[in-house]
Amino acid sequence: PLKSLPAILPDPLLQVAQLARLDRRPEKIDLTIGVYRDQHGQTPVLESVKSAEKHLLETERTKSYLSTDGVEQFCEEITGFLLPRGEVTCSDIVTIQAVGGTGALSLAAEFLCRFTKNRTVWVPVPAWSNHVPVMERSGLTVRRLGRSDSLGRRDFPAFMRVIRHQARPGDIILLQPGCHNPTGDDWTDEEWSAIADACIASRLIPILDVAYHGLGRGLHDDISRVHRVFSQAEIAFLSYSCSKNFSLYRERVGALIVGGLKRGLAMAIHPHLSAIARAAYSMPPSHGGSIVGHILANEALRRIWIDELADMQNRLGKIRSTFACHQALAGRDLRHVADGHGMFTLLPLSEQNLIHLRKKHAIYIPSSGRINLAGLNAGNLSRFAYALSQLNNQ
Numbered sequence: 014p015l016k017s018l019p020a021i022l023p024d025p026l027l028q029v030a031q032l033a034r035l036d037r038r039p040e041k042i043d044l045t046i047g048v049y050r051d052q053h054g055q056t057p058v059l060e061s062v063k064s065a066e067k068h069l070l071e072t073e074r075t076k077s078y079l080s081t082d083g084v085e086q087f088c089e090e091i092t093g094f095l096l097p098r099g100e101v102t103c104s105d106i107v108t109i110q111a112v113g114g115t116g117a118l119s120l121a122a123e124f125l126c127r128f129t130k131n132r133t134v135w136v137p138v139p140a141w142s143n144h145v146p147v148m149e150r151s152g153l154t155v156r157r158l159g160r161s162d163s164l165g166r167r168d169f170p171a172f173m174r175v176i177r178h179q180a181r182p183g184d185i186i187l188l189q190p191g192c193h194n195p196t197g198d199d200w201t202d203e204e205w206s207a208i209a210d211a212c213i214a215s216r217l218i219p220i221l222d223v224a225y226h227g228l229g230r231g232l233h234d235d236i237s238r239v240h241r242v243f244s245q246a247e248i249a250f251l252s253y254s255c256s257k258n259f260s261l262y263r264e265r266v267g268a269l270i271v272g273g274l275k276r277g278l279a280m281a282i283h284p285h286l287s288a289i290a291r292a293a294y295s296m297p298p299s300h301g302g303s304i305v306g307h308i309l310a311n312e313a314l315r316r317i318w319i320d321e322l323a324d325m326q327n328r329l330g331k332i333r334s335t336f337a338c339h340q341a342l343a344g345r346d347l348r349h350v351a352d353g354h355g356m357f358t359l360l361p362l363s364e365q366n367l368i369h370l371r372k373k374h375a376i377y378i379p380s381s382g383r384i385n386l387a388g389l390n391a392g393n394l395s396r397f398a399y400a401l402s403q404l405n406n407q
């Protein structure tokens with residue numbers, strides 16, 4: 014009954030993450046999927062989340078359906094938290110709870126494929142390994158624009174040239190305002206402002222992918238880059254993930270927020286997003302959205318969460334500087350690691366290097382050479398640096 018099925022490669026990141034999961038060697042260092050780990054290598058449930066879960070257990074009275082928008086309190090709270098009136102000057106804003114950040118990107122892409130003339134999205138290189146698959150699945154044509162030069166450094170002039178001269182009005186552009194995945198090499202404030210302004214001037218439709226809010230420069234500074242775009246764009250999409258900053262990975266909670274200067278436009282988009290959600294999965298699950306909604310609505314819990322998030326952000330900053338201090342031991346230049354933001358950095362490693370690290374040292378890194386810095390701690394950092402130095406002698 015089926016046509017013959019073509020061979021298909023597994024997702025390269027999930028594949029190596031699975032290999033790491035199966036490795037039982039006690040010295041294993043897993044630097045694969047972007048999951049925060051504490052200094053003991055654990056990803057515990059946050060205290061704020063546990064308290065919210067207790068509250069839900071005691072007060073939840075029904076498991077009846079939600080609307081296609083998801084948990085009402087979540088949508089209200091997350092919108093007010095991310096895009097407070099006064100900070101952004103959109104005429105209207107619409108929020109729909111999504112199945113994680115991936116779900117939010119999918120909803121945006123599917124809507125834009127149906128309702129843009131050009132059906133073209135610009136995706137920077139390098140990007141998160143799922144950006145292109147998500148955009149292509151919706152039917153959009155993906156075009157690439159380089160964000161790095163041949164040495165892997167940010168290439169602002171080249172990026173701006175494409176925005177100004179190659180992208181056509183009505184094209185979509187997928188941007189990460191901060192904590193860039195996979196490089197950690199964010200645009201400076203000045204560069205970001207110029208990029209945002211050029212996108213608006215070129216009449217591009219921005220999708221801003223924010224999956225690490227609070228883990229870069231902090232809650233306020235990370236989101237202010239979004240405010241700049243939402244205050245100027247005719248229409249803009251924010252794909253937001255609560256996986257990392259609320260440590261709610263498996264609960265799949267995120268949001269798609271649409272805002273625009275043109276009165277009524279975001280409101281007109283809303284029923285179309287609901288229709289896409291309805292046809293795809295009807296409504297998102299309730300648990301994760303209810304947790305986040307409750308934390309944000311409750312002053313005391315919100316403060317606990319903000320402190321917990323600040324601890325994660327500080328630890329990532331410390332790992333960056335400590336790892337960079339190991340550059341003599343590692344025998345390679347690691348200055349870019351100290352300067353980066355968020356969970357990731359890129360190391361130039363060959364396929365042969367990666368296999369050697371895996372087999373000889375039980376160190377797991379995806380084929381892109383991206384490492385999740387949260388997988389490093391006081392107990393394994395020197396060993397990792399030493400293993401890197403051994404590659405030079407291979």
Ligand code: LMR
Binds near residue numbers: 026046047141194
């Ligand atoms: C990552 O990049 O590792 C995370 O965003 C998790 C994922 O789904 O890929």
